[in-house]
Amino acid sequence: MELVECVPNFSEGRRPEVIEAIVAVARAVPGVRVLGTHSDPEHNRSVLTYVAPPEAALEAGFAVAREAVRRIDLREHSGAHPRMGALDVFPFIPLGEVPMARCVELARALGARIASELDVPVYFYEAAATSEERRNLEKVRRKGFEELCEVIGTDPARAPDLGPQHVHETAGAVAVGARPFLIAFNVYLGTANPQLAKSIARRVRASSGGLRYVKALGLEMAGTGETQVSMNLTNFRASSIVTVMDLIRAEAARHGVPVTHSQVVGLIPLDALLDAAVAFLQLKDFTPEQVLERRLWE
């Protein structure tokens, strides 16, 4: 069965009844499976994660958007995290064999409904972006709601992809996108000095010339005698977790420092783990169909 993941971020992290109402409209759509909700009162923001077949994912996405627009007034919203909308960001993420193009279609369809039925301006980002400049979410959102109110009608570079040429009075604007699954992956080094972790982070991350789909920071781990290379793998099929590990091990070994262990924060797609298993076992001609459980779950 084709499945996609949706991770709507909305601008409410303090009022449980509002958060629950928004999650409830997603859960009410047949086929939707809610994997979790994370609310941050400091950021006054929540992240809902659900999985569904494409059409149900779209239906639930619109229900979430409508409920967020109804219940959240950005004029009364404060929080540490940058945001431009009541429903702030809505990415579609392909699972299994679903092509990215399918998620781009879904993002475009959701954006069209939000613009026409809710009168909220829509920006498409990442794989759903309409231009290269809009791929990066941060470049779309910039300083958020208050800034966007001023520039949306005057700066052509900030004009929405769909919807009115002004922000919605209470709900602002929304970024709808399609992107690969993001893996949060940390590797620990057997040294208390953070310099090596920082230098490895620079070698491995795209922004310093490293692997194209890796974001990385070198962090201290006070009191543990270790340091951490903290990473987001934003496209594990293109920049493999195996390559990441090989590169970090080689760099660390050159300095006589061992990799003590690693950690996956949250979920990881099976295919990323299969890449690592295939590397360890030197498997040849292995296909995911050989995984017993996949045969059962198809």
Place this chain on the structure above:
Amino acid sequence: MELVECVPNFSEGRRPEVIEAIVAVARAVPGVRVLGTHSDPEHNRSVLTYVAPPEAALEAGFAVAREAVRRIDLREHSGAHPRMGALDVFPFIPLGEVPMARCVELARALGARIASELDVPVYFYEAAATSEERRNLEKVRRKGFEELCEVIGTDPARAPDLGPQHVHETAGAVAVGARPFLIAFNVYLGTANPQLAKSIARRVRASSGGLRYVKALGLEMAGTGETQVSMNLTNFRASSIVTVMDLIRAEAARHGVPVTHSQVVGLIPLDALLDAAVAFLQLKDFTPEQVLERRLWE
């Protein structure tokens, strides 16, 4: 959902209509998923693999037994493979979190029905064995049908666990068991000389003092410049594929020979691959619940 795998072996590999009739009665039980059927005309024997919830697996098991008893006459059967019954061997294999004890119960229940309703003597083997001597299937089956006809009523060591003290005239006897999933795993070495493969096989296999749940042979691979360590991992949770690989790599390296690649023949449980992925990535505190797809398939 609790699932078990069943791999009935029956003594017909030549008449397609008989093979299909036996497979059909399993498939007809609701909840049963047939993963495959392999028939060997040389051995005049077929192996059916299906997966089902425990009760359905048992129901289908009895249907397979009844159909095999009805349609196969061992007095007219010839083939290279040792066999003692029309339905020759029936193992239950736990999948996922199903405990082995559940499969032992299923084996005992199936054996009881075969003995009482079909009047066929039953031997329990491996985890379902009633004594240590009967754990090994080969020690239960020995020389098969013709020999068993002579000794079953006279040698107390060969008396069945359940059912009549004589073989069924046309259907012989059956071995019903419970065992872990078996992984067929081959590792290739970068040398044409089979001596190292043979020596590694001896080091790694239980029968020569190696890993308890590993069977291994060193084989020539004519014309490839390589040799093969051909293995069955009969309990991958106890004798891990990671340990197997570590041991083979260390032995091969000591002789300056590389492991060129490896190969899984047929299916492999996800947990065995996760062991390898965890080893490669040095993952700490990893739980299988972090595999995205498992969350979807639960």
